[in-house]
Amino acid sequence: MENLVEDDKLDLAREIMAKAVENQVEIILPKDVIVAPEVSENAKGTLKDVEDVAEDDMILDIGKESLKDIEGSLSKAKTVVLNGPCGVFEIEKFSHGTIELAKILAKLDATVIVGWWRLCCCC
Numbered sequence: 001m002e003n004l005v006e007d008d009k010l011d012l013a014r015e016i017m018a019k020a021v022e023n024q025v026e027i028i029l030p031k032d033v034i035v036a037p038e039v040s041e042n043a044k045g046t047l048k049d050v051e052d053v054a055e056d057d058m059i060l061d062i063g064k065e066s067l068k069d070i071e072g073s074l075s076k077a078k079t080v081v082l083n084g085p086c087g088v089f090e091i092e093k094f095s096h097g098t099i100e101l102a103k104i105l106a107k108l109d110a111t112v113i114v115g116w117w118r119l120c121c122c123c
Contacts, residue, residue: 026073028069028070028073028074029050030050030062030063030066030069030086031049031050031063031065031066031069032047032048032049032050032062032063032064032065032066033047033048033050033053033059033060033061033062033063033066034046034047034048034059034060034061034062034063034087034094034096034097035048035053035054035057035058035059035060036057036058036060036094037056037057037058038058039058039060039088039091040091041091041093043060043091045060045061045093045094047063059087060087060088060091060094061086061087061088061094061095061096061097061098062086062087062097062101063097066097067097067100067101067104070101070104071104074104074105074108074110075108077108077110078110078111079110079111079112079113080105080108080110080111080112080113081113081115082101082105082112082113082114082115083115084115085097085098086098086101
């Protein structure tokens with residue numbers, strides 16, 4: 001299975017996380033996710049806690065608990081930056097997290113910046 005971690009960016013990620021703590025900026029990471037062995041219309045998704053994701057699992061969406069956390073954390077936000085979809089939104093069964101997050105963002109009284117760095121996250 002292809003490793004989607006860019007090892008050369010780990011130091012940058014640590015630096016960003018440290019600056020977020022220093023500036024009291026919350027970075028919201030999922031706690032539950034939908035995984036499958038492959039990206040396909042026929043793949044059967046399974047809900048797992050992030051700690052239980054296996055090496056051969058592919059994370060294809062976020063779960064309901066993650067969405068609840070996000071909604072609660074963003075309720076008083078003045079600015080939100082979203083860097084891409086929550087999963088493989090091109091496949092309907094893995095689009096729930098992205099669609100629900102869009103609904104959450106649409107209800108906010110905040111400046112919302114959404115950036116998609118590529119249109120297809122499964123290439």
